[in-house]
Amino acid sequence: MTEVPQEIAERLAVRARLDSSRGNYEEAIRQQREAVRILERESASLPQDSQTLADERKEYAHRLSDYWGRLGGIYRKADMTEEAVEAYRHGMEIEKEYRLDDSYNRTNWIVLQVLDDPARLPDLRDEIEDGRDDPGSRIRRWPHDRLGILVNVARPRAGCRQQLPDAATDQGRVIVLPGAMTDENPQVEAP
Numbered sequence: 001m002t003e004v005p006q007e008i009a010e011r012l013a014v015r016a017r018l019d020s021s022r023g024n025y026e027e028a029i030r031q032q033r034e035a036v037r038i039l040e041r042e043s044a045s046l047p048q049d050s051q052t053l054a055d056e057r058k059e060y061a062h063r064l065s066d067y068w069g070r071l072g073g074i075y076r077k078a079d080m081t082e083e084a085v086e087a088y089r090h091g092m093e094i095e096k097e098y099r100l101d102d103s104y105n106r107t108n109w110i111v112l113q114v115l116d117d118p119a120r121l122p123d124l125r126d127e128i129e130d131g132r133d134d135p136g137s138r139i140r141r142w143p144h145d146r147l148g149i150l151v152n153v154a155r156p157r158a159g160c161r162q163q164l165p166d167a168a169t170d171q172g173r174v175i176v177l178p179g180a181m182t183d184e185n186p187q188v189e190a191p
Contacts, residue, residue: 009038025078061098065091
């Protein structure tokens with residue numbers, strides 16, 4: 001029995017997750033990139049003008065944005081920040097284009113850039129505000145679940161807290177995002 005491309009892509013993505021968990025990032029990246037390539041090819045083969053295939057295109061978009069997000073996560077773990085940001089950007093563009101009810105890629109695209117260079121925060125403010133104001137976006141819940149990403153991703157990047165003297169208090173133990181970004185002024189204890 002011949003496997004369909006979706007099954008091959010999912011098998012590759014599962015292997016990539018396993019290799020990534022073992023620290024074999026080179027192989028994980030290769031497999032996840034191949035899974036993305038397969039899904040992109042399959043998605044592009046669907047007729048764009050067919051209303052009957054609209055749900056199928058949206059399902060491919062969900063899966064493809066998820067695969068880009070997974071690739072971004074593998075790159076991040078491999079300390080390949082530029083590649084991670086680019087992978088999250090691809091996923092974010094799919095989320096926007098198909099108006100998906102997910103902001104995983106968008107949020108990680110923002111957070112990783114801020115962690116890499118905190119001076120980017122003002123340049124990302126419009127993107128953050130747009131995400132926060134979008135009723136389907138998870139960025140609206142930043143004080144509750146997305147700031148946790150900021151702290152967790154910052155953990156292996158010890159220099160990050162040292163680069164945030166204006167945004168951090170208590171000798172770098174608390175990261176405070178400006179109040180203009182949320183209605184409250186969220187604080188998260190850094191590890």
